[in-house]
Amino acid sequence: MKTKLSLLSAAVLSASLTLMPAVSHAAIPLAVDGQQLPSLAPMLEKTTPAVVAVAVSGTHVSKQRVPDAFRYFFGPNAPQEQVQERPFRGLGSGVIIDADEGYIVTNNHVIEGADEIKIGLHDGREVEAKLIGADAESDIALLQIKANNLVAVKRADSDELRVGDFAVAIGNPFGLGQTVTSGIVSAMGRSGLGIEMLENFIQTDAAINSGNSGGALVNLNGDLIGINTAIVAPNGGNVGIGFAIPANMVNNLVEQIIEHGEVRRGVLGVTGQDLTAELAEGFGIDTQHGGFVNEVMPDSAADDAGIKSGDIIVSVNGRSIKSFQELRAKIATMGAGAKVELGLIRDGDKETVSATLGEASQSSESAAGAADIHPMLAGATLENNSKGVEISEVAQGSPAAASGLQSGDIIVGVNRTKIDDLKSLRAELKEQQGAVALKLRRGNSNLYLVLR
Structure with missing residues (x-):
């Protein structure tokens, strides 16, 4: 059986649901021996009005290159590519x-490409929404509506969550209407799943399905702990493994979108990998959680903070991290200029350093920032070029060097799609699963390199 990772937004094509007739049961007593039975109902009565349905519509535009034989048959006026709208x-x-500003958080993949966004409120009202901003790499979007008598959810400190804490998922699976399920926090800091470019998920066994994307994961107080995003779905249904973006990551991103209209991603300036048992043994430390620093970029925030290659970063702002992927996600979702305290282990000793994050350029990416686009680009300095995306420098021993990339290469395509700039490179690699082929211009030659 092949396991699938599935985003949760439900495309409305054609579907039929068989509804089973209601079965009458005896009324369940509200109390036993004078003791009131526990219930989530009071909390949900206050929380569910803050969770809304998001309905989108638009047009998918796809372009397909016309085969050379076809163009040859129809002569020089034959189209270069075929455009389809669906x-x-x-x-x-x-x-x-x-509630005052009418701000609504959802997933970017829910509203991506939509021409019209409508919000269904808990009380039955339907209002049109405006897109304020979105971040495809973390899969967060911020909408705004104009309506009275709105109810907002209170946001919790998701860094305080522990495995085993109770969790309640609220959303609109399969378009049935608002649905509530409960479970526990199954794991924290899940990454490396290939769902998003930046992953630091809460895992839960609360039942969530298609249509739950952008819905709330709350604690027993009704406070928001995460935004439901994806599930492991071997057969297309719920198997008790769901993922949510932590509320603290959402807060950081939303604040940037409100202030700037976009996410201004913070950059630390390191490349690295997860700490393995072999590395831990080699460095003589007893922890097996953290991010191992392979290289520190010159004149970066990490360099200014005194971080060195060989350091093992184990905490961010006093909160422990499990992996380099978690470190990357937390740093990248903090705004440029944010001050951060990093706990690290150096030569067996624990230290704490402070860093002020740099900003990821829109026209270039540092050797560390390139890892946000694709892990195997880590160590490559990328810059927009009139012909595509130029690799101006490749760090020795980096994943980019291991992939065969060289200084002076120009990325002009991903698989069969043309690449014009960093923005299109990001967007295209986000859509790809598994191995991808980069089309490069190297000197006067064209070649393909496969990233795995």
């Missing part, structure tokens, strides 16, 4: 985080 509709969920 209307789509979709359903998802959202969470009201500011």
